Amino acid sequence: MADAADLDQFRQSIAEALPCANVPTLLLLLYQFTGDDYWLKPPFSPIKSRWDDNDSGGLSEPLQSEVRAAALDAIVAWRAGRPIAKPDLSSDELIRMLTTSEAEAIPHEYGEMMVHKLKKYAGATPPPVNLPAGFKILIIGAGMSGVATAIRLKQAAVPYIQIEKQDRAGGVWHSHHYPGCGVDTPGHLYSYTFAGGNWTKFFPLQDELDGYFNRVAREFGVEESIRYGTECLVTRYDEESKTWKSRVRYPDGSEETIETNIVISAVGGFTTPKWPNIPGLHDFDGPVVHTSKWDPSVELDGKRVAVIGNGASAMQIVPATADRVSEMTIFQRSHQWAAPFPKLRMPVPEPVRLLLNQVPHYEWLYRLRLSWIFDSQVHDALQKDPEWPHPDRSVNAINDSHRANYTAYIESQLAERPDLIAKVVPGYPPFGKRMLLDNGWYKTLLKPHVKLVDSAAERIEGRKVIAKSGEAYEADVLIVASGYDISRFLLPVNVVGRGGKSVREAWNDNDCKAYLGTVIAGFPNFFMLYGPNTALGHGGSFIFTVESQIDYVLSTLRQMGERKLAEVECRLDVYETYNETIQAMHRGMIWSHEGMSTYFRNDQGRIVTNSPWRLIDYWNMTKEANLDDYVVKELDEGADEGASERARA
Structure with missing residues (x-):
């Protein structure tokens, strides 16, 4: 039990964190800490979010304030020694809690797996394995x-x-x-179940992941x-x-x-980079660097840079370097779907990091919510419906609605450049290739010194990259973003x-x-x-x-x-x-x-x-x-x- 001074300091730090905390997670915490059904019923029922983890829950400001005030009291009371009303949540309780929190029905078959995750979050270890002597x-x-x-x-x-x-x-x-x-999975989900990440960004970058x-x-x-x-x-x-x-x-x-x-x-x-079969690639008259083997000594500032590829690594490196170069030319072999990325480069507020560290139950419930939001929700959208009348553009009605939403997003990002919209919207169904996240890709394409070539690179001669369309482009540096084997x-x-x-x-x-x-x-x-x-x-x-x-x-x-x-x-x-x-x-x-x-x-x-x-x-x-x-x-x-x-x- 904390002494009075420590408790006052704890209350102050939690009070600073709660305005930035995830409201649907706080509702789950309130139910677990107090056992009161009040927090799982209207008017506190969150609305469904399309793109992210739904920090506000769609609740009005007065309702959010009520949730945060009650959460502060419950968390401080727990820190002062009050027992948690429901320390061991059952699978049925978790299904009910998450069905409310996610504003959609969670199948009961997920309950046992969620209990399993919570136990691992709390530090459960595997039972001993007794192999024969000498086994290694x-x-x-x-x-x-x-x-x-x-x-x-x-x-x-x-x-x-x-x-x-x-x-x-x-x-x-x-x-x-x-x-x-960086990672395109939320950091709090891209963590071992038995070890939290204490991430500084919601989607961490390479150095922080390496450190983790x-x-x-x-x-x-x-x-x-x-x-x-x-x-x-x-x-x-x-x-x-x-x-x-x-x-x-x-x-x-x-x-x-x-x-x-x-x-x-x-x-x-x-582990093994995949190099494209482009004649003259390795004879390019200038630096050639593959994203998997990045050479930080390659000078990009003020240079004409050509990028081979427009997949996941290109979608990260292009926005990160475009403002450093004089010209950037991207050779696109195929079109890609990219989803909105609301928390792109957003830091996790320091008070929220403290909340996650000081109140493990909040972290566990937050991660449990993320595991549903980002896990198998789209599985049904990937199943072919043999009766679906538009098999060229989508595979079923759900998949078609995804297509409409992603297309509308792309159009909103590139509204001032209809020519680019025509170049980037894929003709195949969403999720058919690896689904990407928009790391600022579309906004980068709007920059006057950035050119998207809707054609693969066919060959390289000296410092010229010749596209299959026949156009030639001069470059000083060649970045190969062609992925892995x-x-x-x-x-x-x-x-x-x-x-x-x-x-x-x-x-x-x-x-x-x-x-x-x-x-x-x-x-x-x-x-x-x-x-x-x-x-x-x-x-x-x-x-x-x-x-x-x-x-x-x-x-x-x-x-x-x-x-x-x-x-x-x-x-x-x-x-x-x-x-x-x-x-x-x-x-x-x-x-x-x-x-x-x-x-x-x-x-x-x-x-x-x-x-x-x-x-x-x-x-x-x-x-x-x-x-x-x-x-x-x-x-x-x-x-x-x-x-x-x-x-x-």
Whole structure:
């Protein structure tokens, strides 16, 4: 219980924060802290918001003031020692609360998952995993998924070795430095469920994201054990010893083979830049820089800059650099949908940061709201309606309404330039390609020194970029914003499974498949995070997907220990049936629409990146592993000692 002086200071700081706080979240907090239904009924029912997290709830100023005053009293009373009326919210209560808060019906099936999230927000840890003596695990990578894996394994008392080829953790957020680089998911959602972000911006930029993952690694005690500057060259399964032998290279160039029972790949997908096949590109008479390998020494000020590409990285770097250059020419290969971004570059007010830190229940409920707003809401809009009369422009009535809203937004942004509207509005349905957020893109296109070329670059001669339309443009600097080789999973590591077959051979290079995006038939005791068909083309935070995969891996390991198993390998029939199922689902979804090209599809036309599942479906499938899906082999007699010898790193 706080003393009087501390309580007065606390009241003052919370009073300063509440005018900027999210009113729908405060209503949820009031119900939890007081137990009073009054706050979940009219006139306090928020209205539906189209674009954002709805800070005002659409309530009148007098009603907002009443909510804030009551929240201040309830929060201060809690700080003074008053028990929370509803400390453990049930799934039914959460559904009712969020249905009111979001102004739409939340399906009851989401209740259990929401309870699960709240428990993790409150610090729930996985139960111990008791593997046979000597069992060890290799984690390849220390980015977002690798750090989370190490933390969860440590909490479950599982021994592991972790390697990272960079000089610190953070993955893509450490390696990427181009201007404007940031996340297009709200920071409070792009956070581990077990570790808040204390973000300075609602949509953080690269440096803060890098700092977050390194801070979490440090605070949870896994940073010190990461072997930095260490690259895995090849990991090969030894069928006789039932172990993985991983050849690694250290910073000094020396190499070693590490033998472990389990390998978990956390190499991510945004590691290998994809260069466009443009004749003369690498002979350009001036600096050429890819956004994935940004060189800050490249001079942009006062230069004529050409940008190849208009996808996610271009939409960030162009507004961030346009005012520095004398001319900017953007070569657009295809049109893109971009949604409004109301909190673009908006800082989280300092008093609100204090509220989030000092009142964890507010943060948890705020994040829970965001997880619904930004997760699977658009899933229904992605399903093809065979009776829909306009399949060229949209896939169903909901999708068509999205098209109308996004088109109206673009038209409002470019009202003074009808010629640009015609150049940028896509002909394919919204969400057919990766949905982007407007980082100031449309307003940048209006600048007199910025030119959008509605044509791909065909070739480069000296300092001239020639478009497929035949026009030539002079440039001093060439920025290549063409993205990554996303569809060829596990590209950074040569993974060799049973029978000496590599994963590239098993997948025919880019026909990537996995069961639950996590395990591959023919690759025993091998798990991958961010595998095929796990990307969220329908919205949401990928961190939650990765955490679901980690829970699945822990469940598998726990059962291996309980049953004294040496080997688990996904059954081929389970593997094939699963992949046939998701492709059948995709044939009925927007990403198989013929009206656009997309990196979601491989050369065979299969959707290999995106998940067809709602997050609730994927969570249900991964919360507990079913070892009936696997071929399992028990430890040999006396294998505990043998495993101890073999698994030494």
